[in-house]
Amino acid sequence: xxxxxxxxxxxxxxxxxxxxxxxxxxxxxxxxxxxxxxxxxxxxxxxxxxxxxxxxxxxxxxxxxxxxxxxxxxxxxxxxxxxxxxxxxxxxxxxxxxxxxxxxxxxxxxxxxxxxxxxxxxxxxxxxxxxxxxxxxxxxxxxxxxxxxxxxxxxxxxxxxxxxxxxxxxxxxxxxxxxxxxxxxxxxxxxxxxxxxxxxxxxxxxxxxxxxxxxxxxxxxxxxxxxxxxxxxxxxxxxxxxxxxxxxxxxxxxxxxxxxxxxxxxxxxxxxxxxxxxxxxxxxxx
Numbered sequence: 001x002x003x004x005x006x007x008x009x010x011x012x013x014x015x016x017x018x019x020x021x022x023x024x025x026x027x028x029x030x031x032x033x034x035x036x037x038x039x040x041x042x043x044x045x046x047x048x049x050x051x052x053x054x055x056x057x058x059x060x061x062x063x064x065x066x067x068x069x070x071x072x073x074x075x076x077x078x079x080x081x082x083x084x085x086x087x088x089x090x091x092x093x094x095x096x097x098x099x100x101x102x103x104x105x106x107x108x109x110x111x112x113x114x115x116x117x118x119x120x121x122x123x124x125x126x127x128x129x130x131x132x133x134x135x136x137x138x139x140x141x142x143x144x145x146x147x148x149x150x151x152x153x154x155x156x157x158x159x160x161x162x163x164x165x166x167x168x169x170x171x172x173x174x175x176x177x178x179x180x181x182x183x184x185x186x187x188x189x190x191x192x193x194x195x196x197x198x199x200x201x202x203x204x205x206x207x208x209x210x211x212x213x214x215x216x217x218x219x220x221x222x223x224x225x226x227x228x229x230x231x232x233x234x235x236x237x238x239x240x241x242x243x244x245x246x247x248x249x250x251x252x253x254x255x256x257x258x259x260x261x262x263x264x265x266x267x268x269x270x271x272x273x274x275x276x277x278x279x280x281x282x283x284x285x286x
Contacts, residue, residue: 046170046195047116048078048085048224053163054172054196056234062176062187064160074232075159076142077279079122080106080135081224084275086114088123091274092132101263101281105132118162125154135275136282164188172196203229203238207253208246215257215265216273224276230258231283 046054056064056071064071083089088111091104111127113120122142133141140146144155167173167188174191177184190196206222215223229235239250262281266274 046167047119048082048221048228049075049118049159050163050167050170051199051225052078052228052232052234053160054167055199055229055238056232057164057173057188057190059190059193059196062173062178062189063185068233070231070233072159073139073143073145073283074228074234075163076139076156077135077231077282078224078228079118079142079156080138081228081272081275081279082116083114083119083123083126084272085220085224086119087272088112088114088119089126089275090272091135091278101266101278102134102136102285104278105134106138107132118156118159121156129154135278136285139279139282161186199225200238200241203235204242204250207250207257211253213256215260216268220271220273220276223273226254226257227276227280230254231280 052071052074053064056068058064080089084091088109089106090109091101092099092107094104106126108123108127111123114123125142126138138154141151141154142156144152144157146152146154164173168175172190172192172195173188176187176189178187179185202222203226206218206226212218218226226235229238235254236251239247239254242250258280262277262284266277266281269277
């Protein structure tokens with residue numbers, strides 16, 4: 001499982017953090033749940049999965065750390081949260097005999113296509129499954145980590161490459177070929193750093209200038225991105241360009257948020273936010 005640690009020295013912890021230009025204005029404030037996201041980037045709308053991958057890619061090299069074995073499952077968790085926030089899936093309601101968060105099944109709420117290939121492929125899997133599955137089970141199935149050969153059909157393949165191509169089409173990444181002695185690999189270095197910088201600022205401000213101890217005061221997509229960045233082991237890179245004192249404060253506050261009890265927070269959450277806590281609980285379990 002991923003951990004948040006104190007850094008021993010200044011530098012890039014793995015995400016290729018871009019530095020904030022002098023004089024650049026602060027981003028928009030987090031909003032109350034239910035309010036629309038500001039369109040400070042009208043031409044570019046990213047899914048949670050694209051945001052996580054963008055935060056995890058090394059800027060110049062164009063690939064994620066070879067030592068990161070969490071991002072694949074983190075991206076699948078992002079798919080479930082994205083579908084929940086878009087009103088396509090939900091957790092089964094709490095009955096009189098309360099189930100643990102990790103025992104509640106994922107239910108189809110609407111099969112209306114989203115227009116995103118990965119989301120719609122997952123939506124078809126959930127609709128076509130013979131019986132409902134839990135959040136941890138769906139993350140395992142979508143990642144392909146199952147011993148049941150009859151359920152390998154649910155695996156989502158080439159997720160990182162498909163997300164990278166989507167980011168290329170949106171003008172954020174480029175495409176190059178690199179030789180690694182025995183093989184060639186397609187890489188996707190950063191070609192437009194503005195969007196990654198915006199994401200980094202958004203997360204930094206959520207635990208610094210706009211810190212709210214109550215996660216319900218965080219905009220749902222910001223809360224989701226914090227959870228997914230942590231679960232995908234790319235959150236430290238988000239804080240990498242901060243001064244030491246602000247870096248330590250950001251890590252401490254992020255740790256406070258991520259150490260909350262998902263069961264209690266899900267009970268207080270509304271709509272798709274339940275899924276955010278269920279995904280966090282699934283990764284904490286691992």
